[in-house]
Amino acid sequence: MARIDQTPFLLDILDLSHDGRGVARREGGKTARESGKTVFVAGALPGERVLVKQTGRSRSFDEAVTLDVERASPDRVEPRCPHFGTCGGCALQHLEESKQILAKQRVLLENFERIGHVTPESVLPALTDRQWGYRRKGRFSVRRVEKKDKTLVGFRERDPRFVADLQICHTVIPEIGERVEALSQLVDGMDARREIPQIEFIAGDDTIALVFRHLAPLSETDRERLVAFAQTHGFAIFLQPGGLDTVHALWPQAPSLAFRLAPWDVELTFRPLDFIQVNQGLNEKMIARALELLDAQAGERVLDLFCGLGNFTLPLARGSAHVVGVEGDAGLVARARENAVHNGLTNAEFHAADLAQPLAGQPWARQGFDRLLLDPPRSGADAVLKQLPLKGLKRIVYVSCHPGSLARDAGYLVNELGWKLRAAGVMDMFPHTAHVESIALFEP
Template sequence: MPCFPRPQDPGTLARIDQTPFEADILDLSHDGRGVARRPEGHPNAGKTVFVAGAVAGERVMARQTSRSRHFDEAEAVEVLQASPERVEPRCPHFGTCGGCSLQHLAEDRQIVAKARVLAENFERIGHVSPEAELPPLTGASWGYRRKGRFSVRRVEKKDKTLVGFRERDPRFVAELRECHTVVPKLGTRIEALAKLVDGMDARRAIPQIEFSAGDDATALVFRHLEPLGERDRAALVDFAKEHDFAVFLQPKGIDSVAPLWPEDPQLSFRLAPWDVELGFRPLDFIQVNAALNEKMIARALELLDVQPGERVLDLFCGLGNFTLPLGRVAAEVVGVEGDAGLVARARENAERNGMDHVRFHVADLATDLKHEPWMRAGFDKLLLDPARAGALEVLKQLPLKGIRRIVYVSCHPGSLARDAGYLVNERGWTLRTAGVMDMFPHTAHVESIAVFEPA
């Protein structure tokens, strides 16, 4: 999700001069805010100001919202001179809801901004640059979000229950009528969902609803802090039947998730180009954007260029999103993941797809791995798809001799840049090519892919 200003307490806001001021927007920050500087003559001349809702090249009236020693934060209240790259946001909640930060920027410019963020991270953090730049991967920019979490809050002053993403100020829940980035089956039913919860006896005890959409079923997981009575359970079942949702309840931790209706809902999605089907549970990690996920897998396999007879290691493999398509072209694939539940599902998926040459192991890839048997097996190619923290710890331990190519899929440009710097500057590899993928349109989230080869 995009980053937003840290909330200020009322006392702090009272001490900030909130008189609107003119600002020339010089650049766009990594989190989608405009970058301005205090003008000459101001007591803090030259100080950076991050302005939410502004686009590079614009002149705006802004109001300060917070301050720190090194920079101030503000929001645009009026656009005095608009950039040609500015567009009218499609969503009526844009500017309040924190789910998107770039709807006011033309879609073809959003991906350009993300490519620049990646390049700047390579230069500033990794002190590297790719020999070539991959063309960006893009797809449909609306109705793509098949997984996420809505916050729920009962607001007594409004006498209603709010269901939505957090506002820009994350202390508050945005009151959504609809969401154009969520899959339409759910994005058009947020008001109905809020009405459902508002009518429940336990409406004050439901803090969140997670959603996860497969090809044939969409699951809603209701987290509840107290047991649900029969009336509430019946209301959830009626809602599920009326709108064709699968409803799960979560009274405690992840292991407590259980279906309410239907009795045994099945969630899965197909990766048609490789004739692969992956089953998953509603809280399992899956890529948010189904169409971009297929394009990303295709690009990763193309870049990895697996040849007949080669063995491939897939680290941070999850459910087998890359592992199983790799199994269609490689002689042997080994997937490693730290979440034992995901590995169990990955093994089931390998069996479901008839791939006995694809094996999975459970291992915490941020710890000492010298006793792991798969670490000593020789591999020809390596694929990495880590979480935001990156893959530095495992890269430091891997015997890279014999590996002819690494494809690194990243959800955080900073950790990719750091790891690229390690591979290039300390292990002697070459960063051949890299590029961005628009997995999260209208947000500042940067998904990227990079290819490394021995020097």
């Protein structure tokens, strides 16, 4: 393959892509194929004229990075983070915060139109919460770089082959984000600094846990270093020498991880690698909206698919409906059952099932339900929607972390089964990233 020409050139930015890059058309290229070709430009906003350098090439589009902004958008702001543009953790810090959520709303509506061929009857007001210091769960990559004579701890760079050299992260909760450099120094001082590929973090209301993945046994000195770090900074430390089942506490001996959903008087306990919603404030607003849209009445039966720890199930149960939660991860199901007992809820039951597989043998799938709540992974819920007996359901509320799969599934419900897409809207679970979280209401 021929080398990419690195000569800077000017582009007028026409649009914003789903991943937060500017979209332009390359005019006056050196070849006929280059002229009119789409270019995705990191760090550029619609309406801007920017000087760019090409970084990638494919048959249908090119990629570039902004070198200089000759004509700035009125929506452009100074990124808060010194690592923005290098670190791949954020894509939109240069876009004014109120405009970020509007861009995400446009992505959702365009996906509905382009993929699902549907249009919601109404657009829900966007849900937002704190913009900074919100992320309570994540994974840092770790790499010892001999040329720099240091150990890097951070998210991947935009070029995912590299780990960003972070000193601070403003989107992560301050207890973690302000200690990235301290984590780097901790690992760099360990005997096993070349044997630690990642550190996961997760925060409950009272305890913040760090999980150190290590590829070789730790020396006693390294274990003492980790304990000292935990005691100094107030962390719980877990070690992961192998698979998920090898995670165990180093210090303290039995740390307790939990968070409260105060509006429903519910407390969810969890383990350090469990899935929890990353943005605590937005999570409570999302639950409130989901319950409002679902509008379950006393005595009704609600099915909650992809239920995890019971994030929606237990608040629903608190409202006196009978709720059946189904989840593919057996460990999460066990914790959900424990959480039901912990909160004194006897009207919530949980079942383990792979919701992408045939469900004919699942007794819960043959039971009658009044309302359905879905919170699937990025791949969506098409497999389960095509198997469930949907007749008789009064409402479906679909919480989505990927607008493309939501749009596809909405197209199936509306265009093939005759449901109505009554309302849909976006929720800013991950401010400053291009991640689009959304919610949709369907009625027969």
